[in-house]
Amino acid sequence: MADLESFREDVRQWLAANAPKSLVGMTGGDLEGNWGGRKATYPNPDMKRWLELCAARGFTAPEWPREYGGGGLSREETKVLRQELARAKLPPPLIGFGLTMIGPTLLMFGDEEQKKEHLPKICRGEIRWCQGYSEPGAGSDLAGLQTRAVLDGDHYILNGQKIWTSYADLCDWQFCLVRTDPNAKKQEGISFILFDMETPGVSVKPIKLISGSSPFCETFLTDVRVPVKNVVSKVNNGWTVAKALLAHERTMIADAFGSAAGGGKSRGFTALARDYLDFEDGTLADASLRHRIAQVEMDARAFLLTTQRARDAAKAGHAPGTESSIFKVYGTELNQRRLEVMLSIAGPQALGWEGAGFDERELDLTRQWLRSRANTIEGGTSEVQLNIIAKRVLGLPD
């Protein structure tokens, strides 16, 4: 305990001496922040400096082993670091699928060469990763994927199409599921492979949404030559790797959207309510809305404590299991409830898309609410998570 307190003191002093002042207040609790990568731009150069300082200290991936660019910190020390970053109101130096998905998966399944090649670049924010799982005919039924990989000497030749590849146009490498044995049972003929997005034959087409933005892409693979050494784990063992990565992804989504609600966002209720609603003797006059706010506040707090307890109980290097499906369903539905309540508070002012009649907070609220509809789809839909919970947690028959 004394060690932990001296570690806390070290971190505090280091943050006071090094953290750029211009970043204070940017807590980066949601999916906005520094994703790094070859195409990253830094309107505020302090963000890049912050990344470099933290990477050099091992603070971008605090729990990963030092030999791969991590900080080699214990779970308790990592918790202290997070607390101190939050206390100092500093954003995480780096976010992204490298840290939350492919990195932890490579630590479990990668060979030494793969770990040495990819993990330090993730820690330094040099390479941004995207996920090539979904296909036009394979979303919930992911094991039905058809992208083919055919062996040709020491390379695989990839042909097929991925869809909904988030930010593929901004990413440098992709972790991808391919079919290496079309004759095996569907889960048993899949491999997990890594490739550079600049490899000839890879093309990316952003999907334009009704909002005008393009967070997703289609990825087309035409005779893409990928070295055999880029297969993670054994050939045809990709389903096992894919499931482990999905558990990391679901935990990340639950953390990003659910724990964020308990970690502070839901407290925005009071400030918002004061601007839009009537209060009587310091109490919100609308009793039914008061009840809904209190319920979401309590649920968010309980959820935050539960996920923290689960994290504390897990050993370092432990891969999340089926509990990730429970957290994913609850955390994402909680986030949707939180935004529904905020919408009820701001009323029609939270239903604007553009125009002088709405201020920045209102426009942001509309966008957050619309974005939250995707929470129960991305990383596997709620229905699919409920199937997993029924089968794997409760042991119910198919």
Ligand SMILES: Cc1cc2nc3c(=O)[nH]c(=O)nc-3n(C[C@H](O)[C@H](O)[C@H](O)COP(=O)(O)OP(=O)(O)OC[C@H]3O[C@@H](n4cnc5c(N)ncnc54)[C@H](O)[C@@H]3O)c2cc1C
């Ligand atoms: C914001 C966002 C980001 C994403 N990013 C990525 C990414 O980076 N990479 C990637 O590969 N994919 C990504 N996806 C795709 C995502 O993984 C799929 O959308 C998801 O798995 C669902 O697949 P689908 O869209 O094909 O829907 P479908 O599988 O066609 O499902 C349609 C509906 O049927 C229901 N359904 C299907 N099967 C069952 C069943 N057995 N029991 C009960 N109900 C069922 C589903 O719940 C859903 O409501 C992203 C999606 C979103 C929304």
